[in-house]
Amino acid sequence: MTQPTKDGGLMYPESPSQTAGPYVHIGLALEVAGLPPRDDEIGPTIATTAAEGEPIEIVGTVIDGNGDAVEDILVEAWQADANGVYQTDFRTDRAFRGFGRSAPGENDAGQWSFQSVKPGRVTHPNGGEMAPHINLMLFARGINIHLNTRLHFDDESTANAACPFFNGLPPSRRDTLVARRESDGETARYRFEIHLQGPQETLFFDF
Amino acid sequence: MAQNDRTAFVMRDRGWHPRPYAPAYKTTVARSPQQSLVSLQTPTASELTGPDFDNFVLGPVDNDLLLNFRPGTDRDGLPIGERIIVYGRVVDQYNKPVPGTLVEIWQANAGGRYRHKKDAYMAPLDPNFGGVGRTVTDADGWYRFRTIKPGPYPWPNDVNSWRPAHIHVSVMGPAISTRLITQLYFEGDPLIPLCPIMHTLNDPDAIDTLVARLDKAGSRPMDSLAYRFDIVTRGALQTYFENQG
Ligand SMILES: [Fe+3]
Numbered sequence: 019m020t021q022p023t024k025d026g027g028l029m030y031p032e033s034p035s036q037t038a039g040p041y042v043h044i045g046l047a048l049e050v051a052g053l054p055p056r057d058d059e060i061g062p063t064i065a066t067t068a069a070e071g072e073p074i075e076i077v078g079t080v081i082d083g084n085g086d087a088v089e090d091i092l093v094e095a096w097q098a099d100a101n102g103v104y105q106t107d108f109r110t111d112r113a114f115r116g117f118g119r120s121a122p123g124e125n126d127a128g129q130w131s132f133q134s135v136k137p138g139r140v141t142h143p144n145g146g147e148m149a150p151h152i153n154l155m156l157f158a159r160g161i162n163i164h165l166n167t168r169l170h171f172d173d174e175s176t177a178n179a180a181c182p183f184f185n186g187l188p189p190s191r192r193d194t195l196v197a198r199r200e201s202d203g204e205t206a207r208y209r210f211e212i213h214l215q216g217p218q219e220t221l222f223f224d225f
Numbered sequence: 226m227a228q229n230d231r232t233a234f235v236m237r238d239r240g241w242h243p244r245p246y247a248p249a250y251k252t253t254v255a256r257s258p259q260q261s262l263v264s265l266q267t268p269t270a271s272e273l274t275g276p277d278f279d280n281f282v283l284g285p286v287d288n289d290l291l292l293n294f295r296p297g298t299d300r301d302g303l304p305i306g307e308r309i310i311v312y313g314r315v316v317d318q319y320n321k322p323v324p325g326t327l328v329e330i331w332q333a334n335a336g337g338r339y340r341h342k343k344d345a346y347m348a349p350l351d352p353n354f355g356g357v358g359r360t361v362t363d364a365d366g367w368y369r370f371r372t373i374k375p376g377p378y379p380w381p382n383d384v385n386s387w388r389p390a391h392i393h394v395s396v397m398g399p400a401i402s403t404r405l406i407t408q409l410y411f412e413g414d415p416l417i418p419l420c421p422i423m424h425t426l427n428d429p430d431a432i433d434t435l436v437a438r439l440d441k442a443g444s445r446p447m448d449s450l451a452y453r454f455d456i457v458t459r460g461a462l463q464t465y466f467e468n469q470g
Binding site: 028029030031032033034035036037038039040041042043044045046048050051052053056057058082083084086088090094096098104106107108109110115116117124140141142143144148151153155157158159160161162163164165166168183187188191214215216219220221222223224225 | 235237238239241242243244245247250251252253254255256257258259260262263264265267268269270271272274275276277278279280281282283284287316318319320329330331339340341342343344355356357359393395401402404405406407408422425426430431434435456457458459460
């Protein structure tokens with residue numbers, strides 16, 4: 019169960035993941051389960067309209083290998099603020115929170131959504147600026163260990179083309195990470211379809 | 226934590242974690258990626274940071290599932306079932322405590338029924354039990370919940386699949402690299418070796434690490450039994466970016 023480390027100590031194995039199951043909402047998205055919310059909940063508002071930056075809405079569905087929407091999906095999002103800084107101090111009394119959770123309700127046909135602001139560019143450790151992106155994590159019944167992906171923006175093609183991260187990915191699969199701007203107005207809405215399998219399978223990361 | 230952007234983590238051992246594609250657990254067939262995951266050779270701030278919950282405001286009974294569904298009611302309003310304390314430590318792979326991490330749990334009631342719109346199992350709901358709790362680990366990584374022992378329940382997989390009694394456990398922080406959702410099982414449950422979800426793990430030792438141990442000494446006489454469940458998150462490799470020179 020343990021293996022020696024370089025310094026002669028013992029290293030324990032990480033606790034193994036298990037599926038979040040069909041009732042993940044009871045614990046992490048109470049209203050979707052039908053439970054009364056507590057005073058402070060982590061919800062689909064990553065940033066309010068009072069936060070600095072361009073207000074955006076992200077909507078999407080997760081499609082399984084049969085072509086069906088995964089209606090029990092729980093999506094978590096983590097992003098930098100409009101200046102490209104990760105704000106790690108999470109509190110719901112702030113306009114910019116950086117972290118959110120979203121799950122489709124009963125009548126949403128599997129569609130989830132987040133309210134946020136367009137993230138800024140984050141510096142890559144090897145140099146250069148990464149294109150604006152949102153980190154997403156997916157949890158559901160039948161997903162034994164959560165899936166990590168990134169959402170990029172189709173109206174940031176210059177930033178995407180110059181992004182040291184994006185450009186390191188297999189060219190044929192980069193497009194699976196790009197959300198489409200589908201409406202303007204006060205809050206631009208982007209749609210991001212995630213495919214778990216098939217010819218359009220979304221690129222998932224191991225990190 | 227302030228040092229988040231300076232910390233990388235021990236590589237995740239995906240052979241130790243459950244297989245994503247595990248046909249005996251039928252839902253995995255259409256929900257597991259078929260392409261390889263893409264490994265990040267150079268983790269960035271995007272993966273090495275995450276929300277920190279030091280200033281997240283929790284309610285006084287958020288970690289007490291005996292009381293938190295109907296806060297303010299008296300003893301007549303207690304849930305049915307075996308009263309238990311579930312506690313333990315969140316440590317990293319080097320046995321260093323992980324303070325300030327958000328631990329969230331959810332579970333079925335004593336009859337194996339979840340308080341969820343979509344759970345239609347015939348076992349009744351308990352009017353005094355919601356089945357959700359949360360807490361933040363203290364400076365030494367400890368967490369603690371009071372609840373009832375959940376019942377096993379049947380589920381549509383094979384014609385006669387039953388889940389062992391379990392509590393779902395979510396650990397968030399310090400970084401999204403350490404994000405983990407798992408399940409806590411109970412020592413001695415005969416359903417553990419029969420469960421298709423347990424069979425998604427390759428190594429019997431991995432199953433063993435998810436089994437909470439009865440801790441008689443930690444129990445409260447004439448009140449509650451205690452179960453100890455320690456959680457290990459990925460080992461923190463300090464000052465990562467400094468070492469990049
Ligand atoms: Fe369950």
